[in-house]
Amino acid sequence: AADSKVSYVDVAIIGAGPAGCMALDVLSRYADQGLTVRCFDKRSAKLDNGQADGLNSRTLEIFENLGFIEKVQKEGSPMSEINFWNPDPATGRLTRTAKIPDTIPGLSRFQQTILHQTRVETHLLDDAKLHTKGRFSPERSMLPETLDLDEASANDPDAYPITLTVRHLSEEQSNPSAFKGETNGTRSGLFRSSLLSAAEEEKLYDTEGSAVVETVKAKYLVGCDGAHSWTRRQLGIRMIGDQTNRVWGVLDMVPLTNFPDIRMRCAVHSANSGSVMVIPQPEGLVRLYIQLPIQVKQGEYLDRSQITPESIMSTARKILHPYTLETDHIEWYTGYHIGQRMTESFGRANRIFLAGDACHTHSPKAGQGMNTSMQDTWNLCWKLASVLTGSAKPDLLRTYATEREVVAKTLIDFDTKFSKLFSGKPAAEADVEKDGVDLKEFKDVFATSHYFSAGMSISYGESSVASAQSKQQLAPKLVVGQRFFSAQVVSQASATADQLTTRTPFTGAWRVFVFPGDVSRTAEMERLRKLSAYLDSPESVVSKYTPSSRKRWDIIDVVTIHCAERTAVELYDFPQPSIFHPHKYDSVFVDGPSHYHGDGKAYEAYGISKEEGAIVVVRPDQYVALIAGLGDTDVLDAFFGEFMLPAPDGGYPASKVRTVAPPDWSQVAH
Ligand code: FAD
Structure with missing residues (x-):
């Protein structure tokens, strides 16, 4: 029965x-x-x-x-x-x-x-x-x-x-x-x-x-x-x-x-x-x-x-x-x-x-x-x-x-x-x-x-999540449809050297790796600020697709790897909150020498030009989905728009994130 x-x-x-x-x-x-x-x-x-x-x-x-x-x-x-x-x-x-x-x-x-x-x-x-x-x-x-x-x-x-x-x-x-x-x-x-x-x-x-x-x-x-x-x-x-x-x-x-x-x-x-x-x-x-x-x-x-x-x-x-x-x-x-x-x-x-x-x-x-x-x-x-x-x-x-x-x-x-x-x-x-x-x-x-x-020959064909719109020439060693491989980077926040993939474990999130070049130079930092202004806007892919009940990096996690000298920039020089999350110190890394583990040379490993830079979008399963230029925010919009659904609650406004202002030195008496 x-x-x-x-x-x-x-x-x-x-x-x-x-x-x-x-x-x-x-x-x-x-x-x-x-x-x-x-x-x-x-x-x-x-x-x-x-x-x-x-x-x-x-x-x-x-x-x-x-x-x-x-x-x-x-x-x-x-x-x-x-x-x-x-x-x-x-x-x-x-x-x-x-x-x-x-x-x-x-x-x-x-x-x-x-x-x-x-x-x-x-x-x-x-x-x-x-x-x-x-x-x-x-x-x-x-x-x-x-x-x-x-x-x-x-x-x-x-x-x-x-x-x-x-x-x-x-x-x-x-x-x-x-x-x-x-x-x-x-x-x-x-x-x-x-x-x-x-x-x-x-x-x-x-x-x-x-x-x-x-x-x-x-x-x-x-x-x-x-x-x-x-x-x-x-x-x-x-x-x-x-x-x-x-x-x-x-x-x-x-x-x-x-x-x-x-x-x-x-x-x-x-x-x-x-x-x-x-x-x-x-x-x-x-x-x-x-x-x-x-x-x-x-x-x-x-x-x-x-x-x-x-x-x-x-x-x-x-x-x-x-x-x-x-x-x-x-x-x-x-x-x-x-x-x-x-x-x-x-x-x-x-x-x-x-x-x-x-x-x-x-x-x-x-x-x-x-x-x-x-x-x-x-x-x-x-x-x-x-x-x-x-x-x-x-x-x-x-x-x-x-x-x-x-x-x-x-x-x-x-x-x-x-x-x-x-x-x-x-x-x-x-x-x-x-x-x-x-x-x-x-x-x-x-x-x-x-x-x-070794499992390395897998190369997924063109699809909504392996984009044909990619500018492959910006990162020739990272092939769209193939697995994203690791390179050593140094944390801007702690000076600790680590593998990029170790610092970006599986969480279900997409990774948007931003390679802005030498941000100690005004033009490069300006270019990054422009990208950040887009990411902070309510129309950006991060704001639009992340429900406000989640953390801002839960759906699309933006991770920056610059190649300026680490000591030539401060963490708080980076635009908040989309590039540097004051809550998440693992969002800015340096491609450069470390005290104990040498130099990972990440830009070289990925074939990314230090002048031109690139954005590399990696799927939750670690396959490269899109390679775009730093100014290609319309390409990002089109890419995610093809398969993502906007958060039903209207998305995650950047204004919801607490940011930290630089110290106000005018308050110091001298
Ligand atoms: P399975 O491992 O077969 O698991 C199927 C599961 O489904 C089992 O737990 C079973 O109990 C359950 N199940 C079956 N029918 C039902 C049902 N009707 N209802 C509910 N549950 C059900 N692969 C390698 O990568 N490396 C190797 O070195 C290697 N060596 C191997 C050596 C040998 C001798 C053999 C036989 C295989 C080897 N393989 C190897 C292959 C590997 O074992 C299989 O490819 C792998 O186990 C497949 O995993 P799976 O989860 O698809 O299926």
Whole structure:
């Protein structure tokens, strides 16, 4: 008998994997504005081992932006070098043929790091709890049962067009014994693997006797429910792409070996026994990705009993022979076959969205799935929150699919090429044309793909939030549509040197970075005053789009980086309140030398001329949206006007901000 409890929520999230946890964390920053979110996961507990473990540099930059990078760095293992091992053409002996840095040095401030998916999910969830006093947290043992979208009311911003029913499962039902699957004492991840069909996985959840069904009415829904996505199937959205016949085994273990590079990331191709990728993990563990001597036919599922820790170890030994490989502890193992697929669309009616593995799957070896999944909801959720809190038009949400579909497609193309090169048998030069793999090409693909695998190659196309009206030449190294990178600056207020991105963490606000040049010169300071007069006016984008109930920098935060000598100007020389907020000392920075950390040379890093200056508008997710001249206030108006909605209460008048007058020296007797 169903209970008919009905509840209302702004956003429902299905699935608390990396994509769902990121969604919850980003949305948690808007909870103080009344945003309501619920996240349902059918499993009673979160993952406790195995699965993804590679965090790329871009994800780490996002974690810095969210404020918990130090914790991740402290726990994780940074990756420094990749070693390539191949059979010597003359002797067949396994030989180290190249060493390259893990990523291009200087590409990011953060080096790729290994940390288990479960820890990554924990950090995101802890952060979400921190920002909501524990309110935003996944509800586990909750199995969605039906999903209905009333497309007729999808254009009504006040409507709750989504109806979701959710069944409360018991602990037993949502943690079926299959999950605790062990083979000879080693924990198995096969129940989550691509070797299981969606139907087989669903059968694990016995709903018999679970009575309570709740009806949830939602404004938006995000399906983060993984490769077998229930949400996707409810919407009838198809996955398009291929499944290869190659089967891989994965295991995490503490090795005892005479192979010298076991604590390095390695790609090993043997002459006749397949290939292995070695990934060192924290706590003395090492992960092996091994191509198994098993094949599976298109559309068929493998007899999983063929994959055991022993079968994986035995193949690994053959690949590494004559190096030995023993272990007393295997932490976890699984198997998968490679499918490179993506959905024909990323959602429905601008109300339901798919994210993560629910809309793209590929092999895990390139280490991109968890990163891309989190970055999907990183892209989506500030947009969702902006619409729900009334600051942006719903059309903004269309940019989620246009931006992320291209990323998924690029990833799948890369993975197809990479997997083929990794899975193939090394070929003598003459055989490459047939089916062998040119190992030099493999290394070159690895090296040239660094920019991509670090997450740095994302370049969102022109849209309302990546403006074609930009004057790209004013900041040639900051590309519109690409991520805003950090440079060191010095606080005008405290003389402390810091990274610009550290000083501008994620708050949901847009950042308007103003580069006014050398403001110790009259003309430059005058130009800045003119900009400030516009920003202080009731018509400015800051005044118009910020509700008076919020802080003046909550929606659009103006941050100035000048390049005058720090001691040649005083904080109170800067116009108030739009350039220097007397309440917010982190609004004026210097590009110049610091006492302890050298000179960041920010103007040079961004390619900004000290004479001409620039305005760089950066989205809440840290992508460059617009580059304009210091006098281009009409461009700012047009840019924000395209997707923002004026504050219903008339906006935030600059006059509401308390300013500080300079000292009145005439009062001093002499
Ligand atoms: P998932 O992690 O699959 O999470 C989905 C969540 O939804 C789960 O919590 C599940 O319980 C829940 N759920 C599912 N169905 C329902 C339902 N009907 N109702 C309610 N809840 C539901 N990626 C990397 O970036 N780097 C790596 O190094 C890497 N290594 C990998 C190694 C292995 C062995 C594997 C298997 C994958 C690896 N990946 C890696 C890929 C990565 O694990 C996935 O891409 C990532 O987990 C996808 O995140 P997600 O949140 O989209 O989905």
